[in-house]
Amino acid sequence: MIFDIPVLSNTPVPSGLLDAFWDYDAALMQNDVDKLDAAFLASASTLRGDGTMVIVGFDATSDFRASRTAVPTRLVRRIHVRVEEDDLALIIAEVASTTGTPGQQTQLWRRVDGGWKVSAAHVTAPAAPIDRTVWRIVGFPLLAPTDSGTLDGQTVAVKDMFSVRGLSIGAGIPEFATEGEPRETSAPVVQILLAAGASITGVAQTDQFAYGLAGTNSRYGTPTNPRDPRRIPGGSTSGASVAVSRGEVSIGLGTDTAGSIRVPASYQGLWGIRTTTGLVNTSGVLPLAPTFDAIGWLTRDGAMLERVTSAMLADRDTTEYAVQPELVIVHSLTALAADAVRFATDALAERLGAAAIELDGDTELWFAAFRTLQAFEAWQCCGTWITSHPGVLGAEVASRFADASRVTPAAANTARHDVEEARAVIRAALIGRILMIPTTADVPPLLRADASAIDADRARTLRLTFLASIAGVPAVAAPLPEADRLLAGVSFLGQERTDLSLVSFARRQLDN
Numbered sequence: 001m002i003f004d005i006p007v008l009s010n011t012p013v014p015s016g017l018l019d020a021f022w023d024y025d026a027a028l029m030q031n032d033v034d035k036l037d038a039a040f041l042a043s044a045s046t047l048r049g050d051g052t053m054v055i056v057g058f059d060a061t062s063d064f065r066a067s068r069t070a071v072p073t074r075l076v077r078r079i080h081v082r083v084e085e086d087d088l089a090l091i092i093a094e095v096a097s098t099t100g101t102p103g104q105q106t107q108l109w110r111r112v113d114g115g116w117k118v119s120a121a122h123v124t125a126p127a128a129p130i131d132r133t134v135w136r137i138v139g140f141p142l143l144a145p146t147d148s149g150t151l152d153g154q155t156v157a158v159k160d161m162f163s164v165r166g167l168s169i170g171a172g173i174p175e176f177a178t179e180g181e182p183r184e185t186s187a188p189v190v191q192i193l194l195a196a197g198a199s200i201t202g203v204a205q206t207d208q209f210a211y212g213l214a215g216t217n218s219r220y221g222t223p224t225n226p227r228d229p230r231r232i233p234g235g236s237t238s239g240a241s242v243a244v245s246r247g248e249v250s251i252g253l254g255t256d257t258a259g260s261i262r263v264p265a266s267y268q269g270l271w272g273i274r275t276t277t278g279l280v281n282t283s284g285v286l287p288l289a290p291t292f293d294a295i296g297w298l299t300r301d302g303a304m305l306e307r308v309t310s311a312m313l314a315d316r317d318t319t320e321y322a323v324q325p326e327l328v329i330v331h332s333l334t335a336l337a338a339d340a341v342r343f344a345t346d347a348l349a350e351r352l353g354a355a356a357i358e359l360d361g362d363t364e365l366w367f368a369a370f371r372t373l374q375a376f377e378a379w380q381c382c383g384t385w386i387t388s389h390p391g392v393l394g395a396e397v398a399s400r401f402a403d404a405s406r407v408t409p410a411a412a413n414t415a416r417h418d419v420e421e422a423r424a425v426i427r428a429a430l431i432g433r434i435l436m437i438p439t440t441a442d443v444p445p446l447l448r449a450d451a452s453a454i455d456a457d458r459a460r461t462l463r464l465t466f467l468a469s470i471a472g473v474p475a476v477a478a479p480l481p482e483a484d485r486l487l488a489g490v491s492f493l494g495q496e497r498t499d500l501s502l503v504s505f506a507r508r509q510l511d512n
Contacts, residue, residue: 009081017081017089017109020116024107025076025093033065041110041117049122052226052246063230067447074103074126087111097126133221134239134248136160136170136177138202143186145197150311151251152197154304157204157243159236159254163187163284164203171286172208172217172236175392176385187284189253189295189312196311201249204239208397209382210255210288212236213263213458213465214445218394222447227268227487231444232454234264237298241268244298251308252298257288258374259440259465261296262477266439266489269479271305272298273503276496277472279316289377291419292370292469302478302507309503319497325434325505329354332363336463337488338442344482345438345490351482352509354436361425363463369418370466375404376412396451419470426471430495434505437464439477439489467493474499476506 007013020039027035040046040058047054048061055061078094093105103126107118130138141155143165160170160177164187168180185191190200205220207213215238216222223242225233233242237254241264244252254261256274265272273296280295287293297312299305329349334342379401386393386401393401429435441460445453468475473496480490492509494502 005076005079007079007081009083011083013081014083014086014089014111014116016114017091017116018079020109021079021091021093021107024118025105031065033062036065037062039118040121041112041119043119045119047120047122049120051124052224053229055229060230063446063448067230076105089116095126101126131223132205133217133223134205134242134246136203136205136220136239137167139200141199142202143190143194143200145199146191146194147197149196150307151193154198154251154308155201155249156193156198156251156253157202157240157249158190158200159210159240159252160203160206161210161255161286162190162203162253164190164200167203169286170203171210172206172220173392174219175389183284185284188281189285192312193251193253198251201243204237204243204252206254207236207238207260208393209378209401210236210257210260210286211378211382211397211400213259213461214396214454215241215264215267216394216396218397225268225444228444230446230448231487232267232447234267234440234444236260237264237296241265241270241272241298244268244270244300247300250299250304254296254298255285255288256294256296256469257292258370258462258469261298262439262465262468262475262489262491263461265298265477266479267444267487269487269489270298270300270477271302271479272296272477273305273309273499274468274475274477275313275499276474277469279318279474279497279499280312287377287381289374289381291377291416292374292472294469294472302503302510305476306500306503306507309500313500317497318500319495320501321432321495321498321505323432325432325494327352327354327436327509328357328433329436330359331356332358333437333464333467336441336460337438340486341438341440341442341480341488344480344486344488345436347482348480348490349436352436357429357433359425359429361422363467365418366422366470367463367466369415369422370470371462372407372411372415373419375400376407376409376415379404379407396455423471426467427473427496430471430473430493432495434502435467435493437467437491437493438480439491440464443487464491472496474502476502478506478510481510 170177215235240252
């Protein structure tokens with residue numbers, strides 16, 4: 001069959017080159033990682049690129065292939081060969097999907113020790129109608145602006161936990177989407193965006209019932225982290241965050257119960273805000289744990305975050321700091337992070353002149369109370385549907401809900417008392433202050449890490465993110481400038497209802 005493919009070359013094709021190409025192509029179609037590794041030049045300068053990213057180095061390319069789950073499905077239609085030197089040749093293969101959509105596959109081949117190796121490759125895959133790992137549905141636009149305002153021309157990915165007119169809520173679960181009734185109106189927060197001039201590009205995927213921080217979804221797949229495709233993107237606002245990171249939209253609208261805006265911001269180098277609990281109307285949003293649920297949004301830079309926050313809170317009763325707030329740090333919290341993240345956070349704290357303080361309370365007791373009450377409320381919100389749909393949830397989310405189903409009302413009441421105590425202590429500590437902490441405990445785990453490793457990382461990160469959630473205060477997440485390309489972030493926690501002032505403060509600190 002391969003001999004029927006036209007080969008166009010400027011000179012006679014060197015011996016062994018086409019055999020090497022077809023061996024590579026067969027390995028590509030089978031996702032045979034070992035054979036693909038063998039086809040590439042083992043060099044730190046090896047390149048692999050596509051429409052969204054360039055990977056530099058043999059090891060990084062190998063890691064990417066090992067973590068990839070999607071296998072290409074396309075046919076080679078024609079091959080162009082350009083021999084530049086005796087031991088150097090360029091191949092461009094015209095390919096097409098099974099439905100005829102065209103694409104290209106390009107490799108620069110070098111002859112090494114009598115054999116041919118790929119030193120650079122670029123893939124322009126046949127266009128897919130929609131990336132289902134990122135999007136549930138996309139429109140052109142899905143919803144047009146209802147008025148003109150400060151967000152004219154901006155585009156939005158809406159997490160699949162919000163009511164969007166004409167659609168049911170899917171919550172990351174196909175059956176839930178199918179069984180739900182189409183919404184007659186969009187959630188108030190979506191209406192604010194439309195009235196400010198933004199358009200809704202589409203509804204983006206989420207971890208199932210938004211009960212996760214990894215960004216994985218057993219039914220729709222895991223969206224690729226554009227900043228490092230070997231690693232998880234972070235969730236549960238996974239689809240919207242990746243859409244922002246890839247430049248497909250300028251704003252990602254999501255929820256943050258325990259860090260679901262802040263974690264993907266950290267893992268993808270984005271800016272994001274978890275707003276003061278209750279400040280933004282949550283009507284039309286599927287609840288997970290109402291005591292802690294909050295709305296938030298993601299952008300690629302601080303200027304856009306401030307612009308969106310100003311528009312979203314224009315009619316809200318917000319507060320400004322009467323005087324310049326004191327920036328503070330709690331070393332026992334920073335110590336929870338991995339060394340590289342901790343060192344970068346400490347360096348930033350020193351540069352910004354942050355003062356060290358201590359929190360007057362048992363943070364481990366608070367953390368346990370937070371987890372207990374969150375789990376109890378999650379089961380109250382979702383348990384009936386889950387019980388009537390056995391086997392629908394992915395293993396990790398199902399396990400989380402199984403634990404939640406065992407939390408008794410008595411345990412929840414005890415936890416609620418501890419939560420209220422923690423909230424009072426943290427809010428008192430933040431009067432006139434802004435607390436700086438690492439957003440996540442470490443860089444994003446590798447996709448191929450086992451579930452226990454990802455869960456352990458989640459537990460460490462939650463010990464940082466839960467503070468804003470349990471206190472119900474705003475938290476702004478931003479890339480950690482001292483991290484030197486490390487995928488990690490810093491968060492600023494402020495007094496309740498100081499959300500816009502907090503964004504402005506974070507920008508001033510990080511733009512210096």
